[in-house]
Amino acid sequence: MRIGYYAHHHGSGHCRQADKLAALLSPELRQQMTVFTSLPADGYRFSSINDEHIVRLDAEDERPDDVLAGRAGEYWQPSCLHYSPVGNKDIQRRSWQLLDEIHQRQIDLMIIDVSAEVAMLCRTASVPYLYVRLAGERDDAPHLNAFAGALGLLAPYPKVLEAAATPDWVRQKTLYLDFLPSKAQGLPSFCEFMDELMTLTHDDAIHKQLVASVDKSFIVTVIKGYGGHEAIDAKLPKLRQILPDAIIVSLGPINDEVRHCVDIAAHVDDVTPFIAYSHLLLMACGLNAIAQAYDYATPLIVLPDVRPHREQEVMAEALIEQGRALSWPQFIAKASSMDSQNLLSSLSTNNKSIDHEQTALMSKQANLAAQRFMNSIADYISVKDWFQDWLLPQLDLKPKK
Incomplete structure (x- = not known):
């Protein structure tokens, strides 16, 4: 089947998800997938999809000559649309x-990530689509209409992280893909990781501490994106107070006024070694970030950013409920009852002897659901046959005839 993937332009995460799915196809079958997005070319660089299979759509921002604003209120806003x-x-x-590109490229099935408006456009034009469900409480009318109009729903996270408030019919209509795999990169050894840390600072005192850290000190990594790093930065003075002897590494943007609270502040292309070898992580709950950290044993403190539909809060609550993460208040409560050395020891099971081969195997097994889904798309020519013979049995559902 020829697949179209609509990737929302807010952030690079939606394009990254499309890239991850495409990577599960063989190189020749990737030519059957087209991405539609308003994200500029410099917003994300695809590694699995060629430029000729990327359609850059016009923006959808409000204009001064609009007849009605995008959210014009009760008497002018259709309940099935967020923004129109x-x-x-x-x-x-x-x-x-x-619609013209869908027609010209003979797209058989759209995957919409995410837009209630594009979903309604496709349903009205009789274009079959699957809708990507992000984490959070998405029980408003536009989302529920987009869900109802889809052949099925895709959740790029494990079922165990589903929001408790999600309706049963939405759960049943959802194909859970688990966390999608990132592009495979070899994990360096612990010694190689320590060598990399050395290159990120010119401070001799920190160099000496890093040499000692192999056996004595603890490494705490704070991972931030550009969507809300201020909230995490605000916690850095308290983190330093609680862990005065730890090596604190800040990855991503950092405010100048808290730069003194960390030992190393840097931007890196791959955070995986920091996730694997740190003794403690502090991060928000964006989908791609959690997907990278989820299968590692490194203790995690989550500080969810404020997002629509409680997207990150719900993810954090599920991780905490699983015992996979601590909230900031839980961490503070633990810190108040013991000294810093015992605190990190009580949290951390991490060291350079962790079986990362087993971790990689767990991650590969968790991604079988996504691989099966993409294999099914490659195996079928007809959307109708795929829907009836593959998808519906997966969901254990049957629409009325």
């Missing part, structure tokens, strides 16, 4: 562009 300006020339062009 009227008379917006850009949205008119992108809608025509989207």
Whole structure:
């Protein structure tokens, strides 16, 4: 089947998810997948999808000449849409562009990640689609309509992290793909990781501490993106107070006024070695970040960013309920009852002898669901046959005839 993937332009995460799915296909079958997005070319660099299979859509921002604003209120806002300006020339062009490209490229099935408006456009145009469900409480009318209009729903996270409030019919209609695999990169040895840390600072005192850290000190890594690093930065003074002797590494942006609270502040291309070899992680609950950390034994403190539909809060609650993470208040409570050395020892099971081969195997097994899904798309020519013979048995559902 020829697949179209609509990737929302807020952040690079949606394009990254499309890239991860495409990577599960053989190189020749990747030519059957087209990505539609408004994200500029410099917003994300695809590794599994060629430029000729990426359609850059017009923006959908409000314009001063719109007849009605995107959220015009009770008497003008359709309940099935989150955002729908009227008379917006850009949205008119992108809608025509989207449908025309679907027609010209003979797209059989769309995957929508995420947009209630694109979902309704496809359903109205009789284009079959699957809808990507992100974490959080998405029980508003536009989301529920987008879910109902889909052939099925895709959740790029494990079922155990599902929100408690999710309706039963939504759960049943969902194919849980677990966390999608990132592009495979070899994990360096612990010694190689320590050598990398050495290159990230010119401070001789920290160099000496790093040499000693192999046996004595603890490494705490704080991972941040650009979507809300201020909230995590605000916790750094308290973190330093609690762990005065730890080596604290900040990855990503950092405010100047708290730079003194960390030993190393840097930007790196791959955070995986830091996740694998740190004794403690502090991070938000974005989907891609949690997907990277989930299968490692490193203790995790979660500080969810404020997002629509409690997206990160719900993910954090599920991780805490599983015992996979601590909240910041839980960490503070633990810290108040013991000294810093005993605190890190009580939290950490991590050291350089962790069986990372077993971790990689667990991750590979967890990704079998996504691989089976992509294999099914490659195996079928007809959407109808795939829907009836493969998807419906997976969901144990049957629509009315």
